[in-house]
Amino acid sequence: MLSLEADRQALLVRVRSGDRRAIARVLTYLDDGAAGSRETAELLASHAGHALVVGITGVPGGGKSTLVNALLGVWLARDLRVAVIAVDPSSPVTGGAVLGDRIRMGEHGAHPNCFIRSLSARGQSGGLSRTARAAVDCFDAAGFDRIIVETVGAGQSETAIASLADTRVVVCPPGLGDGVQAIKAGILEIADVLAVSKGDLPLAEETARDLREMLTLRKALGEDAWAPRVMVVSGAQSKGVSELVAAIEEHAAGAGTGRRLAVKSKATARDASSADRRSADAEHWLALMSSWVQRDGLCSTFGISVTEGGPGRAVVRMTVDRRHMNFNGGCHGGAIFALADTAFGLASNSHGALATGIDAHVTFQVGIRAGETLVARATELSRGHRIGMYRVDVARVEADGRETAVSSFTGTVYIKHRLEEKSGPQA
Ligand SMILES: Nc1nc2c(ncn2[C@@H]2O[C@H](COP(=O)(O)OP(=O)(O)O)[C@@H](O)[C@H]2O)c(=O)[nH]1
Ligand SMILES: [Mg+2]
Numbered sequence: 209m210l211s212l213e214a215d216r217q218a219l220l221v222r223v224r225s226g227d228r229r230a231i232a233r234v235l236t237y238l239d240d241g242a243a244g245s246r247e248t249a250e251l252l253a254s255h256a257g258h259a260l261v262v263g264i265t266g267v268p269g270g271g272k273s274t275l276v277n278a279l280l281g282v283w284l285a286r287d288l289r290v291a292v293i294a295v296d297p298s299s300p301v302t303g304g305a306v307l308g309d310r311i312r313m314g315e316h317g318a319h320p321n322c323f324i325r326s327l328s329a330r331g332q333s334g335g336l337s338r339t340a341r342a343a344v345d346c347f348d349a350a351g352f353d354r355i356i357v358e359t360v361g362a363g364q365s366e367t368a369i370a371s372l373a374d375t376r377v378v379v380c381p382p383g384l385g386d387g388v389q390a391i392k393a394g395i396l397e398i399a400d401v402l403a404v405s406k407g408d409l410p411l412a413e414e415t416a417r418d419l420r421e422m423l424t425l426r427k428a429l430g431e432d433a434w435a436p437r438v439m440v441v442s443g444a445q446s447k448g449v450s451e452l453v454a455a456i457e458e459h460a461a462g463a464g465t466g467r468r469l470a471v472k473s474k475a476t477a478r479d480a481s482s483a484d485r486r487s488a489d490a491e492h493w494l495a496l497m498s499s500w501v502q503r504d505g506l507c508s509t510f511g512i513s514v515t516e517g518g519p520g521r522a523v524v525r526m527t528v529d530r531r532h533m534n535f536n537g538g539c540h541g542g543a544i545f546a547l548a549d550t551a552f553g554l555a556s557n558s559h560g561a562l563a564t565g566i567d568a569h570v571t572f573q574v575g576i577r578a579g580e581t582l583v584a585r586a587t588e589l590s591r592g593h594r595i596g597m598y599r600v601d602v603a604r605v606e607a608d609g610r611e612t613a614v615s616s617f618t619g620t621v622y623i624k625h626r627l628e629e630k631s632g633p634q635a
Contacts, residue, residue: 216248223350224255226289228323231350235325238342249342256348257466261355262456263373265398270381271405272358274443280316281446282453283354290316290354291347292324295340295369323347337368337599341468344372348466368618370398371590371597374465375456377401378436380419382411398595398620399436400459403452407442416440467590493517497554504550510543512550520588520598522554527581539576548600548617551586556596556621563596563621570617574604581605582614589618596621 222230234252238245262279264272276292283290316322327339340357347355359369370376378399402423404416419438437455441448497517501507501524510531516523524547526532532543548570556563576582583605589597598619603611 216244216251219248220251220255220349223252223346226350231323231346232325234346235343238346239327239339241339245342249338249345252342252345252349253469256345257469259344259348259352259355260375260457260460260465261344261348261357261373261468262460263370263376263398264356264358264379265360265370265376266379266405267381268360270379271443272379275377275379275403275405275441275449275452276356276358276443277315278441278443278446278449279354279356279453280319280322282449284316284319284321287321288353289321289351290356291322291350291352292356292358293340293343293347294324294326294358295336295360323352337372340369341372344468368589368597368599372468374463374467375400375459377403377452377456379403379405380415381405382407382409382415398597400463401452401455402436402438403448404438404440405443407440407447408445412440412442489518490516493519493558497522497558500554500557501550506546507550510546512547514554515583517554517558519558520555520591522551522558522586523583524551524554525581525583528576528578530578533578537577539578539580541570541572544572544576544582544602544615545570545617547582547584548586548602548615549619551584551600552598552617552619552621555586555588555598555600556619559591562624564624566620566622568617568619570615572615574612574614576604576614583611584617591623594623596623 266272317324344355376398402419404412416438441452494517497514501514512524512526514524526547528539532539534540584600584602586598586600589599600617602615604614
């Protein structure tokens, strides 16, 4: 329905004027992944850049939605326009969590300056983070001042979605005690603010102390590891909520908003460079990454080769044979992981700085047999002073050249040495 450029432009004008029906229509259309949705997403992104995007991540039942409701209360009272995107990859729209969220945020749902939207998991995780990105850009283009993205911090796509946010709040319910370690390193690493939720409960202060201690330990390990702020909040009793708002806004003022758009525009600028320059660059990266792979024991054991490279990205390949088989006669999951991890390692080390993996999530969609060829493509989702986030899509190459999705992988790296920005890595 939006295949015509004129339709798209007309709808964009309505979205930018804040027309709720137009926004709802675009969101449904993006969520469906209908033809032309990529072009629409790009158009929306080109009009975005005003909003402060806040990611709220944490375990299910941790109190995220209740906290989102409290944040809505504060920002709406300041006459700001606030959008909420609730993403739960584990539950369909009609399922418990998202329905519960609607009720928990229902207090403000009818406010004219508020728009709450749940995103379904119609596609795979990659599809979901793309849709979430497009939804954020849509609300941003529509002039919303604050966009809150609530994600469940247990799935494989949450780091990808969290990387859209300017400021990330990780919600930790109280009473984790020693179980604080249960908070995945990757999730902790993405936190700009750690909010101990349900602050009215007795163990909240103790949990906050545990978290502060844990962060101090981390800081002692790395020479200048950055530490998030730890705060105790209660969404239900509005305790600590205005302090949380102040911390979010302070962080965003320092870090800058719209960083997700910068990643994209750098890519666009690269695309615009001349064809000659591109092919010389491509050769340079291919040779460089191939030399890394040749020095890698696992890559030679598994027959992994590089087919493309660039700053923050890499494409690798492997044909499955006896070496990769498990005892059930299928391709070993570890071999697929190794392929994805290789692409991740190449992409994350392509900036002339040493990056080591600290967290990775992988999903497997289909089984693989001997004789099949797999390709893994790594792309950079975000990269800061210390933390980089990457996504790797693994696909099976079919006889006709088409590809079937096999596995999706998200990984986080800790950047150990930061060298001056330059176009290529240290040779
Ligand atoms: N005591 C207390 N309970 C809370 C608070 N916030 C949320 N809860 C409860 O925790 C449960 C999960 O809350 P919800 O906001 O849906 O968590 P989410 O799954 O992380 O979005 C619900 O039963 C809430 O009533 C709080 O500040 N104090
Ligand atoms: Mg929730």
